[in-house]
Amino acid sequence: MRMNLLLVDDEPYVLESLRRLLADEPYVIHTACGAEDGLALCSEHPMGVVLSDERMPGMSGAEFLSVVRERFPGAVRILLTGHASVESAMRAVNDGGIYRFLTKPWDDLDLILALRSGFEKYTLEEQNRRLLAAVRTHLRTLKAIEHRHPGITTMHRDESGAFILPDITDEELAAEIERCNTPDR
DSSP states (O other), rough: OOOOEEEEOSHHHHHHHHHTTTSSSSEEEEESSSSHHHHHHHHHSOOOEEESSSSOOOSSSSHHHHHHHHHTTTTTEEEEESSOHHHHHHHHHHHHHHHHEEEEEEOOHHHHHHHHHHHHHHHHHHHHHHHHHHHHHHHHHHHHHHHHHHHTTOOOOTSSSSSSSOOOOOHHHHHHHHHHHHHHO
């Protein structure tokens, strides 16, 4: 599945240069000439990575990425600037939760690798969110089963260390799980 990449810069020739550079990468590339257009695109498409220029009229890249962090927390944010300073880099990282900070002119390979790394981070975090949701669902099910059958989730061992299973058949357990997962009417 191709993931969405948003490029935001107020200079169209920079966006075109980035688009050409990334033409062979497996991303659906969206471009915006400013923060407002970028936010609109984020609302329309789930962005995996957002790469923004720092100096833009109206809203700086760091400010824009702070808004992206607030509204679309799953998106990985990368800042691109022509005038890097330690102070602005630290502010951007802290305020906008910036994943990477790259300078103009960029090194093509560094930029490509930063984006790949950003998409890898995005994918891993999405998988973690899905797994955590599954664990929470299973935990609620176990709590409901334990409430109906106190002690059923407690594991006991015999003298050899083997687990002693409670007296409940697989069918009974499956029916109980189904009952726990069925919303009350």
